[in-house]
Amino acid sequence: xxxxxxxxxxxxxxxxxxxxxxxxxxxxxxxxxxxxxxxxxxxxxxxxxxxxxxxxxxxxxxxxxxxxxxxxxxxxxxxxxxxxxxxxxxxxxxxxxxxxxxxxxxxxxxxxxxxxxxxxxxxxxxxxxxxxxxxxxxxxxxxxxxxxxxxxxxxxxxxxxxxxxxxxxxxxxxxxxxxxxxxxxxxxxxxxxxxxxxxxxxxxxxxxxxxxxxxxxxxxxxxxxxxxxxxxxxxxxxxxxxxxxxxxxxxxx
Numbered sequence: 001x002x003x004x005x006x007x008x009x010x011x012x013x014x015x016x017x018x019x020x021x022x023x024x025x026x027x028x029x030x031x032x033x034x035x036x037x038x039x040x041x042x043x044x045x046x047x048x049x050x051x052x053x054x055x056x057x058x059x060x061x062x063x064x065x066x067x068x069x070x071x072x073x074x075x076x077x078x079x080x081x082x083x084x085x086x087x088x089x090x091x092x093x094x095x096x097x098x099x100x101x102x103x104x105x106x107x108x109x110x111x112x113x114x115x116x117x118x119x120x121x122x123x124x125x126x127x128x129x130x131x132x133x134x135x136x137x138x139x140x141x142x143x144x145x146x147x148x149x150x151x152x153x154x155x156x157x158x159x160x161x162x163x164x165x166x167x168x169x170x171x172x173x174x175x176x177x178x179x180x181x182x183x184x185x186x187x188x189x190x191x192x193x194x195x196x197x198x199x200x201x202x203x204x205x206x207x208x209x210x211x212x213x214x215x216x217x218x219x220x221x222x223x224x225x226x227x228x229x230x231x232x233x234x235x236x237x238x239x240x241x242x243x244x245x246x247x248x249x250x251x252x253x
Contacts (some may be wrong), residue, residue, distance in 0.1 A: 003077035004125055006113060008069050011243050016061040018195055019203050019241050024073040025053040026096075026132075028109040032066035039194065043098055050100040050109065052136075055093075058194050069113045071125065081129050097136045105131065152178050153192060156185065160197065164204040165227030171197060206241050209234060219246055 010031075027034075033046040038059045045051035051068070053059055055075055082094055108128050115121045155177040163169050174197050175185040189197055209226040217225075223234035238246050 003074050004122060005072040006070070006121065007072075008067070008113060009244065010067045012065050013063060014061060014065070014243055015063050016241060016243060018058055018060045018199065019206070020056050020058050021053060021072075022055050022075065022207050024055060024075070024078060024096075025051075026071040026073070026109070027051045027053075027068040028106055030067045030069060032064070034061060034064045034066040034068070036061045036064070038098060041098075045099055048101070048103075048106055050102065050105055052096040052098055052100065054095040069109055071109065071112065071128075073125070073129070078129065081126055082133070094133065094137050094139060096132055097138075100132075100136050102135070152180065153189060156189070156197070157200075160201050161204055164201050164208065165225065167227055167229070169201065202237065203241075206238060209238065209246070210242070213246055222246070 008030075011034075027045070027050065029045045029047050029049050029051060031047055033044055034051060035042070035044050036051075036059055037043070038053070038057050043051075045066070078094055105128070108124070108131070112121060112124045112128065115124060156174050159174055159177045160169075163173075171182055171186065175182040178185050180188070186197065189195075189200075193200060195203070205226045205228065209222050209228075212222045212225065219234065220231045223229075223231045226234070228234035228237065235245055
């Protein structure tokens with residue numbers, strides 16, 4: 001997946017179910033308002049505010065109409081910046097405040113979107129992130145790439161990542177990795193993540209598919225590789241999670 005993705009999106013009366021990304025999503029709201037919930041906490045982002053979704057934060061969006069400039073960054077890109085920062089910005093997983101009111105930051109994001117030179121976009125993005133780190137960052141030493149806190153669920157999560165593209169994966173198979181009963185596992189998993197194992201697998205699939213959109217492959221190939229029934233199923237699922245079709249991403253590249 002490319003390190004930086006920059007686009008402008010317009011959403012009308014949109015509702016998206018609980019999901020997570022493995023990237024940073026930094027959005028300047030340019031019109032309307034976005035009502036959303038991150039792991040049980042409700043937020044509203046209105047025009048002029050910056051909304052941040054950190055990697056693996058489970059979030060959902062409620063019936064909202066808004067327009068935003070969206071800067072998406074990989075964790076790898078973020079790490080390449082933090083390694084040059086002062087020691088207090090290293091060691092943990094960098095996270096940012098969810099809602100930021102900052103006219104300078106808003107203007108910087110506007111200017112970034114107006115840029116057309118790829119090299120200049122990369123330089124400006126690094127300046128923006130360093131500014132955000134100085135003013136709006138914190139470190140989450142507990143968050144991992146698998147978003148796991150309870151050790152007995154680690155094996156199940158690993159199994160899900162390894163077998164997400166298998167259309168025949170069953171709850172019994174996943175639960176067997178935890179050495180607890182299927183129904184106990186289901187309750188514990190939902191309590192821990194706010195998602196069912198099936199919903200979690202769908203998130204893994206859709207994030208894998210999103211990375212593949214940056215490769216020179218067809219939508220039907222992506223659907224097959226990532227464990228969707230067919231191309232139509234992939235497109236419908238993708239739109240439910242991201243608010244636009246996979247073809248929209250092709251146009252933005």
